Amino acid sequence: MGGLFGVVSKEDCVNDLFYGTDYHSHLGTRRGGLAVKNAEGFTRFIHNIENAQFRSKFEQDVTKMNGNRGIGVISDNEDQPVLIGSHLGKYAIVTVAKINNSEDLVEKIFGRRTTHFSEMSGGEINPTELVATLIDQESTFEGGIRAALEAVEGSCSLLLLTEEGVYAARDWLGRTPVVIGEKEGSYAASSETCAFPNLDFTIKQYLGPGEIVLITEKGIEQKRAPGQKMQICGFLWVYYGYPASNYEGINVETVRNRCGASLARRDTIKIDMVTGIPDSGVGHGLGYASEAGLPFKRPFVKYTPTWPRSFMPQDQAVRDLVAKMKLIPIRDIIEGKRLLFCEDSIVRGTQLKDTIQRLYDFGAKEVHMRPACPPLTYGCKFLNFSRSRSELDLAARTAIQALEGKDGVDLDKYSTTGSEKYEAMVENIRERLKLTTLRYQRLEDLVEAIGLPKEKVCTYCWDGSEIK
Template sequence: MSDAERPLDDDTPKEECGVFAVAAPPGRDVSRITYYALHALQHRGQESAGIAARDGANVTIQRDLGLVTTVFDETSLRSLTGDAAIGHVRYSTTGANKWDNAQPVAQTRGDDIVALGHNGNLTNTGELRTEMEAAGADLRASTDSEIIAALIAAEEGSLLRAVCAVMPRLVGAYSVVVISGSELVAFRDAHGVRPLVLGRLDEGGWCVASETCALDQIGARFERDVRPGEALRLSAGGIESRQALPSAGGRTCVFEHIYFARPDSRMEGTTMWESRSAMGAELARESGVDADLVVGLPDSGTPAAIGYAQESGIPYSEAVVRNRYVGRSFIQPDQAMRQHGIRLKFNPLPSVIAGKRLVVVDDSIVRGNTTQRIVQMLLDAGAAEVHMRISSPPILWPCFYGIDMADRAELVAVGRSVEEIADLTGAHSLAYLTLDGLQRALGKPASGFCRACFTGEYPIAIPDSSLKLRFEPGEREPAAA
């Protein structure tokens, strides 16, 4: 696929998935609570959505391709009754975008059923799939989430006991919610790569979610993070905790802070907006440039751009308008429309840009093709100079833990200097935030994060390198941190 033919959102790391679960006292509409929580998590996945609700001993599942607002309506929500529910929004980091891979996935468990939603990615899926198929498991999807559900369904005893028995066999990153006819359980991998928070409903009941913005949406109070390696059984009356795996210390995906989590979500007491603004300020201190305006590429580059402007003293201006109704599944334009390229997603304001030297702040560069088109768009709109500033370090390694990222051979920063990347994009200058600058902005040590996409130091065992990694002559292979 040529750069001109790539989807317009193909130059950013793609979202993972979002999960939610709630157990509430009688009278609370758990399906509607879940619907609104998923709406708050929609940025984490736009390909499919699903809810599984428990009424008595029966679990009812509805899932389909599309956004939350298209998958569910009043009629469908009224059919999802009960005292507990789980929900999921998906972007396909593993498995094709087809109905079979929508979640929650389900497996029979004796006379019961388990339904499961998963955010993350296992790195030993092939080994587990071979094992489950040999045992006669009915596997219809192509996701690691289905493997987790099948493993749990094969265990005897309570759902919490089954989850605790399965967790040591899962290698990779996972935050999971699972429901049966009698229990609701949430659990997280020992490294805590993918986020999961615990909340309490004001009128009784408990919930977990991928981000605190979902708790805010439904009026729940944040209690704490689900601990790495912890499994929680949730009921209307309380929670039961098991430390199923020893905590490996917590290695939250650093891209949650840079890009994925919603700006109003909080992690360790800090909103993502504050973290991103601090990244922009560090970027200004590290790589200042004479300019007339600071511009953020909406929406992900805006907080860092404001931080850059405040630190540098250069005025901030909204100079690019984003069409928020262009999703990842829109009909691809024909060749004539491709001449307008990036304008389907962004449109500049020439009256603001003309004759100005611009500092343009974005969160990351993956392949470089979209950055190249943005630079050209701004120059065509009359910008005198375009200086790109990126509020993260260069992406040099692919992710195996739930982020859809390019193969290493496609990463523009591999084998190129910053000056060469600037020449490729057409920018007058280019600078990335350094790793040290990133950690200063986050205010926490590097040991608290997974930064493998920048360093190649993977905290969890990864698959055989032939799957996705490409090594240049003389390069070292990545080591487990």
């Protein structure tokens, strides 16, 4: 998915930029990048972070950087920041974007094919470079950013490091967040507010959908007011976001606790303990345990000294091995017990199946699963993920295919909690995962746990609904 961070300061900003960008490492696994600007120009570094942490890759580079303004990115896709020289001046750009109409944009707007774009492996267009080229079609940065946000189908939030200051802009429908922080002498713009507390920033404002601001040492100047329609990704609270972050003023861990509590309120199951698969299931599990008045325990512990983050080897067999090696089961806690697991979601279910089997191998009597969101039925078309979420691989779609014997059926009936088809699909998934019981969160309960009106939250991957 990716995350971005920028700083404008009266002092040197490199330290804040380095740590602030690092606090986005959970959002991407492929590339990290930093750019700063001082009186002499731009300094930029980009590294592959697929097999090493962001900080270890950049700790030497930052000793060579200085400047009062800088931007950084963790990217799940292309190399960033991109340095651009155009009629608007020299600038650096980072994006969190997925552009579904890139071929159209290139053809329609420029009237020619993609040959002048640097290409990524696989011959795709570099989305950040495309956004920059869209910006450069207009006579001002604010006009160009506005035109780019409006033209992109998918999503695009961005930061621009320019002579004037740092432009920060949030996706046209607000699918990904951008939040402004402040402290004495400095401002920051961030995807994740978990980057703020340890750098002494406090939240100044949440940019609204399509809002554009220019950040200088003097303050924040609004260049475009937010639009009315919003479709912030609901999955940020369920899984992608960091527990210490807030979006729209709503904290991630608090929502996860509420998700678990609402699952517990609908349950009458008799169990010995509640748990959550580290790390993303823990907040949901704590919420369940607290509501149900049951102990929360750790039948698996994560080996954090060498598996601190989830990197994504390309090879599925290596990924499965990593998933197994980093979770260590504790027989003393598992043996003879009825365990209830809260999970953020069930995507394909293949690794989960292995995890459940290991619990039985270590003596579990019963294993119950309570995902914090409804079955994922549609693949996301708005955000970039390093992990493939091909629609037909989704556990729900595999179940529907098994039940119907074909694809291309009416999925609406399967998205309605309690319908005959929905129950058959859940039963199929339960059987395949060898769970004692499986009960998913209802969509209305998830939306209530988030606390925003349904029409402001993207729920496409659960119910296929879409606002344009």
